[in-house]
Amino acid sequence: MKSQTRLKVGIIGLGAIGGHVANCIEKGEAGNAELVALVCRNKEKYLTINKDQSSHFKSLITDDIEALFNAKPDIVIEAAGQESLNQYGITILEKGIDLLVSSIGLFTNDDILDAFTQTAEQSGAQMLLSAGALPALDWMSASSLSKVKKVFITQEKPVISWKGTHAEKLIDLDAITEPTCFFEGTAREAANIFPKSSNISAMLALATVGLDKTKVRLVADPISLIMNTLIEFDSEVGQLQLNCQGIPSPENPSTSTGVPLSIVKSIRNLSSPIHYGI
Numbered sequence: 001m002k003s004q005t006r007l008k009v010g011i012i013g014l015g016a017i018g019g020h021v022a023n024c025i026e027k028g029e030a031g032n033a034e035l036v037a038l039v040c041r042n043k044e045k046y047l048t049i050n051k052d053q054s055s056h057f058k059s060l061i062t063d064d065i066e067a068l069f070n071a072k073p074d075i076v077i078e079a080a081g082q083e084s085l086n087q088y089g090i091t092i093l094e095k096g097i098d099l100l101v102s103s104i105g106l107f108t109n110d111d112i113l114d115a116f117t118q119t120a121e122q123s124g125a126q127m128l129l130s131a132g133a134l135p136a137l138d139w140m141s142a143s144s145l146s147k148v149k150k151v152f153i154t155q156e157k158p159v160i161s162w163k164g165t166h167a168e169k170l171i172d173l174d175a176i177t178e179p180t181c182f183f184e185g186t187a188r189e190a191a192n193i194f195p196k197s198s199n200i201s202a203m204l205a206l207a208t209v210g211l212d213k214t215k216v217r218l219v220a221d222p223i224s225l226i227m228n229t230l231i232e233f234d235s236e237v238g239q240l241q242l243n244c245q246g247i248p249s250p251e252n253p254s255t256s257t258g259v260p261l262s263i264v265k266s267i268r269n270l271s272s273p274i275h276y277g278i
């Protein structure tokens with residue numbers, strides 16, 4: 001893609017991530033990019049509920065995926081969850097449109113990842129897997145070109161962030177009085193069981209030692225309102241221990257506020273003559 005060309009962007013899913021990204025593009029904060037279509041589940045319902053937010057997007061909002069294709073985007077941002085990524089992803093790539101993915105957890109299924117990759121290879125489109133809420137991915141993925149001994153990620157989120165997830169079946173979220181670990185396993189298992197919450201562990205795994213060697217702990221914290229991501233990474237070229245304290249999104253407490261900004265940064269890079277930290 002030519003960086004000097006104005007990037008035409010479509011978005012699927014207008015929740016905490018997609019809605020914020022759309023607003024940033026609209027305000028000119030995402031570089032040389034313009035919105036061409038915004039896909040939600042039910043247009044009328046969306047326009048009624050989000051009257052203020054959506055008034056300036058009215059002409060762009062649709063619940064018909066064909067309208068998105070007719071708008072001829074250069075890139076589609078998936079911000080709607082694993083199910084819709086599975087539903088639309090291959091078609092987007094077949095049409096030669098680049099696909100920026102939020103719901104990385106879908107790719108814990110090797111067959112699905114292979115099918116997407118082969119389609120992209122055949123059409124020449126690119127699959128761009130968002131770092132999202134995952135810090136320091138550039139250094140860790142580069143260091144994974146050397147020998148890696150350990151990749152361990154702990155996601156500690158406030159109790160409210162785990163409501164409505166499988167965590168409720170494993171512990172009594174309302175009864176815990178201290179940070180409580182309710183899951184320990186591989187990145188593949190975590191992303192399968194907690195599809196809306198383990199995208200960063202799937203991303204870390206895919207970019208480093210793989211889904212079965214990356215270890216994950218999930219913790220519910222009854223007191224803190226912070227999204228704590230702790231990473232331990234040990235490789236031949238160096239070690240990293242970090243603790244990133246993110247703020248939950250006001251629109252969706254299981255998503256960090258930094259996720260849409262990560263996508264905005266990507267759009268800036270893709271539409272700019274200079275990439276920072278590629």
Ligand SMILES: NC(=O)C1=CN([C@@H]2O[C@H](COP(=O)(O)OP(=O)(O)OC[C@H]3O[C@@H](n4cnc5c(N)ncnc54)[C@H](O)[C@@H]3O)[C@@H](O)[C@H]2O)C=CC1
Pocket residue numbers: 012013014015016017018039040041079080081082084102103104130131132133134195196197199200251252254255256259
């Ligand atoms: N990579 C990362 O760091 C992160 C990735 N995610 C992924 O991003 C996804 C979106 O996250 P949020 O914006 O926080 O969720 P959200 O629940 O706030 O918004 C999702 C929106 O997508 C819409 N949607 C669902 N299916 C659709 C379809 N078929 N067509 C059009 N719209 C559809 C929903 O109605 C909702 O408005 C999550 O499901 C998760 O898989 C979430 C958090 C972090």
Ligand SMILES: O=C([O-])CC(=O)C(=O)O
Pocket residue numbers: 133195196197198199200201227246254255256259
């Ligand atoms: O937003 C976050 O903090 C991370 C998250 O939900 C995910 O990995 O899916």
